[in-house]
Amino acid sequence: MSDSLDQIFVTLNHWITGFAPGPWQPVVSALVSVAGIIGVFASLFAVTTVLERKGLGRIQNRYGPNRVGPYGFLQPAADGIKALIKEDVVPRAADKVVHYLAPLMVVIPAFLVYAVLPVGRNMVLVDYDAGLLFFFAIGAATELSVFMAGWSSRNKYSLLGAMRAIAQMISYEIPLILSAVTVVMMVGSLSTTKIVDAQGGYDSIGLGNWFVFTPWGFAGFVLFMIAATAETNRSPFDLPEGESEIIAGYYIEYSGFKFALFFLGEYMGLFAISGLGITLFLGGWQAPIEALEVIPSWGWFFAKLLALICVFIWIRGTLPRLRMDQLMNFAWKFMLPMALINIITAAVWHFMQPGWERWLVGIAFVAGSYVLLGRGLMEGKKLEKRTYRFAE
Amino acid sequence: MLGEGIIKGMAVTAKNFLGSYVSEERLTTIQYPEERQALPEATRQFPFLVFDGDDWQKGLRCVACQICEKECPPKCIYIEKSKDKKPDYIGKPQLYPAVFDIDLSVCMSCQICVEVCPFDAIKMDTDFELSTDNRFGGLLVRKNQLAKSNQYYHKIHPTEADEVDGRLAAEKAKAEAKAKADAEAKAKAAAEAKAKAAAVPNTQPASPAPPK
Numbered sequence: 001m002s003d004s005l006d007q008i009f010v011t012l013n014h015w016i017t018g019f020a021p022g023p024w025q026p027v028v029s030a031l032v033s034v035a036g037i038i039g040v041f042a043s044l045f046a047v048t049t050v051l052e053r054k055g056l057g058r059i060q061n062r063y064g065p066n067r068v069g070p071y072g073f074l075q076p077a078a079d080g081i082k083a084l085i086k087e088d089v090v091p092r093a094a095d096k097v098v099h100y101l102a103p104l105m106v107v108i109p110a111f112l113v114y115a116v117l118p119v120g121r122n123m124v125l126v127d128y129d130a131g132l133l134f135f136f137a138i139g140a141a142t143e144l145s146v147f148m149a150g151w152s153s154r155n156k157y158s159l160l161g162a163m164r165a166i167a168q169m170i171s172y173e174i175p176l177i178l179s180a181v182t183v184v185m186m187v188g189s190l191s192t193t194k195i196v197d198a199q200g201g202y203d204s205i206g207l208g209n210w211f212v213f214t215p216w217g218f219a220g221f222v223l224f225m226i227a228a229t230a231e232t233n234r235s236p237f238d239l240p241e242g243e244s245e246i247i248a249g250y251y252i253e254y255s256g257f258k259f260a261l262f263f264l265g266e267y268m269g270l271f272a273i274s275g276l277g278i279t280l281f282l283g284g285w286q287a288p289i290e291a292l293e294v295i296p297s298w299g300w301f302f303a304k305l306l307a308l309i310c311v312f313i314w315i316r317g318t319l320p321r322l323r324m325d326q327l328m329n330f331a332w333k334f335m336l337p338m339a340l341i342n343i344i345t346a347a348v349w350h351f352m353q354p355g356w357e358r359w360l361v362g363i364a365f366v367a368g369s370y371v372l373l374g375r376g377l378m379e380g381k382k383l384e385k386r387t388y389r390f391a392e
Numbered sequence: 393m394l395g396e397g398i399i400k401g402m403a404v405t406a407k408n409f410l411g412s413y414v415s416e417e418r419l420t421t422i423q424y425p426e427e428r429q430a431l432p433e434a435t436r437q438f439p440f441l442v443f444d445g446d447d448w449q450k451g452l453r454c455v456a457c458q459i460c461e462k463e464c465p466p467k468c469i470y471i472e473k474s475k476d477k478k479p480d481y482i483g484k485p486q487l488y489p490a491v492f493d494i495d496l497s498v499c500m501s502c503q504i505c506v507e508v509c510p511f512d513a514i515k516m517d518t519d520f521e522l523s524t525d526n527r528f529g530g531l532l533v534r535k536n537q538l539a540k541s542n543q544y545y546h547k548i549h550p551t552e553a554d555e556v557d558g559r560l561a562a563e564k565a566k567a568e569a570k571a572k573a574d575a576e577a578k579a580k581a582a583a584e585a586k587a588k589a590a591a592v593p594n595t596q597p598a599s600p601a602p603p604k
Contacts, residue, residue: 058412059405062421318405319398334394374394 006296009036010122033125037114044305045267046076052313059317083260091153091253098152103258105145106265109138110272116192117275120285120298124193131192132184135276136177139231142269143169146240146250149262153253161249164324165240168230171331172237176227178339179220182346183211183280192276196284206290210283215362216346219370221281223339225308228273230331232266234312236319239327274308275301334377341369433549436516439494439505441538448539453513455480456489460505460514468498469505480511482567492535496522512556518548 004011013032020028050065050073057064065072090099116131118124128134143166150162184190187198201209211217230237241249251262278284282304285297295303322330345365352358412418422429443451456473472491480486505514517540524530546553 055409058409061408061412061418063419063423314402314405314409317409318401371393378394 055313056317083257086256088256093154095152098148102149103261109141110265110268112138113272119301127193130190132190150250157246158250158252160246161240172227172230175335175339179223182220199283208288212281215366219342219366232270235316278304435518437520439514440517440540455486459508463508466498468495494533496531
């Protein structure tokens with residue numbers, strides 16, 4: 001029973017594909033999967049926008065949207081209709097073609113990367129040997145589209161936003177990939193399905209063999225999620241769109257549905273990179289303990305994804321936006337050395353015999369580098385309550 | 393240590409998040425159309441014309457002096473004087489506004505018209521739900537829409553309205569007293585004149601009273 005529930009979508013796909021004539025079957029199977037991915041993640045986007053607004057509201061002791069539909073959960077439908085019927089303004093001085101292409105270029109790579117994400121057992125669209133490489137290569141295309149949007153609008157704010165975005169995304173791409181490299185070193189493969197398989201099984205205390213439960217994996221996961229936050233331009237790394245300084249950054253000149261597409265692309269990127277974080281460190285669709293395997297694999301994947309989204313919302317509700325120099329210092333003086341040391345930690349862990357010594361050395365590496373690098377980052381900074389000379 | 397503040401901040405936001413579900417007092421939001429906040433007495437939104445009594449056309453205090461029209465900074469008031477006159481609250485015949493329009497889209501709620509009005513005829517309303525579905529005609533508020541009773545004024549600004557009423561009553565009393573005094577003086581003068589006229593023969597002591 002639980003097995004058939006686990007494979008329900010795979011069976012469904014086979015059943016639909018069975019209606020197609022022989023030579024067309026691979027194409028139909030792919031199309032059905034693509035439709036499924038787009039449908040599921042687009043509706044997840046809708047749910048997330050409500051969850052985010054409600055969550056932020058609650059953090060700020062407000063209700064959040066509660067008017068459209070039950071508990072405001074039909075708000076995205078209203079927003080979508082609004083975005084569709086709004087006037088689409090294109091600045092006269094804009095580079096029209098690039099201005100038009102930029103929102104599409106945000107959305108397309110954001111959807112493409114889902115091809116290699118295993119959302120459940122046997123549920124991956126294409127099982128590339130170099131799936132991880134594909135993910136990072138396609139994911140990096142977002143930077144291009146952001147700069148296309150910023151440049152083609154011919155607006156100083158959008159250009160500033162695009163510049164910030166490029167600087168930020170390229171800086172954080174490095175720790176992002178370096179923290180993922182540890183997993184590749186351990187698994188010995190770039191294939192996302194093999195990475196998930198490597199995290200299967202349970203250890204001596206009954207916990208899943210997830211990489212996050214190792215010192216290097218934990219450090220790698222935290223580094224990966226921080227870099228992912230910066231990659232997806234989310235608070236506290238939302239300098240490219242900083243409302244208070246450069247109004248909306250690179251999408252200041254976008255209105256109507258193009259603006260909605262940017263939003264969609266941003267959230268799709270967030271889900272994709274969270275999904276990759278799950279695949280790399282949180283055991284993909286694996287259950288944390290054996291008894292919980294009754295819940296189907298895809299259920300686990302989406303449960304983890306929702307949990308990560310909630311953490312993102314929580315962080316957004318907590319942290320104020322960084323300054324540009326703080327952002328760069330954090331990337332180059334903390335994240336990058338930390339990720340490099342983490343690679344060494346992973347190597348040491350790999351070559352030591354299993355046992356408590358391995359844990360001790362691993363924890364010492366991670367904690368030591370964290371404390372020392374953190375001290376280096378805080379050096380020369382006096383953290384105290386700010387006093388105002390003229391106000392108050 | 394690095395990250396200490398972040399943990400503390402996350403704890404604070406988590407506390408607020410969970411607390412908002414536990415205790416309703418945390419939520420400061422007022423669910424507007426259903427719940428309403430009591431407006432402070434000094435609220436002002438848009439002017440209205442006060443009338444006394446029941447008939448708004450008869451009781452309108454405005455005498456079309458056009459001071460407010462001239463003082464209005466954004467020039468949102470338009471007044472046309474009447475040709476005839478009608479008695480005001482004292483009973484003195486006064487002009488009245490044949491047309492009194494205020495453009496809602498231009499008014500900036502500065503209250504200067506209220507400050508300058510010597511007749512306490514224009515006051516600020518507290519009604520703020522003024523949107524219409526017609527942005528041309530609907531935003532031009534006519535005299536009949538502007539006229540609101542003194543009772544309404546008492547309801548929205550009780551203290552101020554009492555003060556105004558007291559002042560008007562004092563003025564009326566003064567006017568009445570003056571009128572009475574005038575009348576008395578007149579009567580007295582008339583009586584005196586009469587007496588004088590009557591006394592004129594008496595004041596001629598030399599001549600004896602003519603026999604009747």
